[in-house]
Amino acid sequence: MPLATPPPREQPVIPSGPAQATIVSTPRSKRSSEAPSVSKSSGGSQPGKSAWDTHSGTTGVHATSAAPHPGVRINQYEMIKMIGEGGMGTVWLARDLRLGRRVAIKFLQSNQPELTQRFLVEARTTARCQHDNIVVIYDVGEHNTTPYIVLEFLHGKPLTTYTENGQKMPYAKAVEAMCSILRALQCAHEHGIVHRDLKPDNIFVMDSGTIKVLDFGIAKVLQQQQQASGQQLSSGGIRMPSPLELATGTNTSLTRVGTIMGTLKYMSPEQWGIGIEIDHLTDIWACGVLLHRMICGRHPLHPLDGNQLVVTAMLELPMPSMAEAAPADVPRELIQVVDRCLLKIKEQRWQSAAELLKALEPFLPGRRAHELEIDETPYAGLSSFQENDAGKFFGRNKEIAAMVTRIRERPMMAVVGSSGVGKSSFVRAGVVPALKRSGETWETLVIRPGRKPLEALASIIWPMVQTAANLSDDLDEQKKLVETLKKEPGHLGHVLRGRARRDSSKIMLFIDQFEELYTMVADPEERAAFTACLSAVADDATSPL
Known part of the structure; x- marks a missing residue:
């Protein structure tokens, strides 16, 4: 879901999926972003009633309407303000009165059963992946037939802030961010979950420096048949989108159930509906695109956009090497690591998040150190390191x-x-x-x-x-x-x-x-x-x- 006042977001092509969950707030005089996360359902009795409470001690006086309002109480959560809004729903900053903490609540505003199902998929898949680099789910519930997810409230900025308008990141900093993303993916893949929509909007850089992966809204749970409105949501046997559906420019058009799912610029060849099963290697491809964009300041297929990106699905056409756009200080070995992520035959890519993580770790800040002499010690003794x-x-x-x-x-x-x-x-x-x-x-x-x-x-x-x-x-x-x-x-x-x-x-x-x-x-x-x-x-x- 778009932020309240975001840069233009690259929207995923999904079967009318739920609102995205990245959010923004600012310490001091500057804007920053705050994003949410979700956990298990809790109902139960409420603490002491407030002046806003009416029936059953659970809902504030304004909560009789479908949409939440500032000051309204929904179960144990007091709404503070809306911090994100999109075509599929809203995200609110709220106060958890029971635990005394601020949270983000994501409301789905749609009566379509398939959207509700997709919303629940996001909650379930995110809750299964408990990891420092994955946003946390606190609660799920329903308000006047509107489902909602309660997530941790994050302070920081989406990765988009550091990659938009051709910005480049020092390669060591990009590798550092990617290693955190890969640790999150390793956890998800171990639970049989493929994210399928990795992109800068769905990566959050907290003020503490911690990276959080968000929005498992179109995640695929392997070896399960996800159904929505009676139609299968797996990757096999789906039709290619029409040029109209792949309108160039903003990439905001959404396809119907049964078509491709993902964000065009970050989709692997198999996500384009060419009959190849989608698995965890789809996320490895997206990591390659992210690394290329962070280090080089542009997409590997720049300036192609929209329906022109269908060349991604043409297996006979290899992706260009990152060497063509990489800054001069990027090691040749790192370019080879990224290029391998973007091999169109998925069996030729890095075969796991753990394998790619191991390949990237030598390029982390401080890792490319000089070798110690035979009489040299790595310890500074009683003096400080300089x-x-x-x-x-x-x-x-x-x-x-x-x-x-x-x-x-x-x-x-x-x-x-x-x-x-x-x-x-x-x-x-x-x-x-x-x-x-x-x-x-x-x-x-x-x-x-x-x-x-x-x-x-x-x-x-x-x-x-x-x-x-x-x-x-x-x-x-x-x-x-x-x-x-x-x-x-x-x-x-x-x-x-x-x-x-x-x-x-x-x-x-x-x-x-x-x-x-x-x-x-x-x-x-x-x-x-x-x-x-x-x-x-x-x-x-x-x-x-």
């Missing part, structure tokens, strides 16, 4: 991804832990190299407060503002700079922003051993001035600092 030790720093990939994602929108973050757990190493050898590999230009400035924290701050901006011609003048100007920081805490941010604008870069100021501000500095005014300078640097989420 940036040039990134190749030997491992085991924190999940935390690094989370911080790299958050730091772009949160101008001040703290890494907190007991002494000796590796906080400094995490930033120096983990976060800093990851930022520099992200495709953005980052400069890192590192200080320790020590006994004179304002002098430490002055030392990092002194080279940016110095005008002295000799050592004596140098020392005088440094002292004046310390006094300026005391009187004008915003001066530090002003100088750093000027540096960032000049170099078209972003700057991360890393305060290591922050506890020294309290263990080594007795003067409370000095401490207050130091923290005031930091606060002034981190006063704006849109700043490059």
